[in-house]
Amino acid sequence: MNRQGFGGAPSSINFSTRTTETSINGCSSSDLTEEDLDSLRFELSKTEDEIQTLRQVLLAKEKYAADIRRQLGMSPLSNIKQNLSKSWQEVQTSAPYLTASATLEDISHSSVYVRTRESLSHAGQVTSSALSSMGMVVTRRLAEMRSWCDVICVSIFIFMLQTPQSSASSKPTTQPEPHHQCAHYETLFYFQIF
Secondary structure, three states: OOOOOOOOOOOOOOOHHHHHHHHOOOOOHHOOOOOHHHHHHHOOOOOOOOOHHHHHHHHHHHHHHHHHHHHOOHHHHHHHHHHHHHHHHHHOOOOOHHHHHHHHHHOOOOHHHHHHHHHHHHHHHHHHHHHHHHHHHHHHHHHHHHHHHHHHHHHHHHHHHOOOOOOOOOOOOOOOOOHHHHHHHHHHHHHHHH
């Protein structure tokens, strides 16, 4: 039986099957004779065997190509880079990419795009300026708060040194410890600022 696409015929030949041809002519698979069905089963079996053989040949060729690349010092990574580069070049020369690129070029020169870009740039500058100013104010307030706390802590420490105590081990119950006093004033100062 002479099959399409084999016997030295170019690979561009259409590999349509007999079932497709008969269904185009108005016959369904139920209209086929037993001999036709056997012939189609045999053809399917042969085609599946050929596909399996081609897969094995392809696998052997891929292994052979990998050995040659290894002998040439080409790593799989360089092969991937080369394939990606080639694919990107093909994409860049494709009609859809060129059309999209031209459209984007037209959009980037439109007055709406230019105005939007300028507006967003201005908004970014204003936002950056506002955040910078806010950062400076917060830094200055924190520095003021720290110095105010230092002054209060030193004042409390000096006050405690000047206050006579009845014994070295006992502390007056009416005065809080200097560290707690400082934390108290720091909290009050913080809420006063903000």
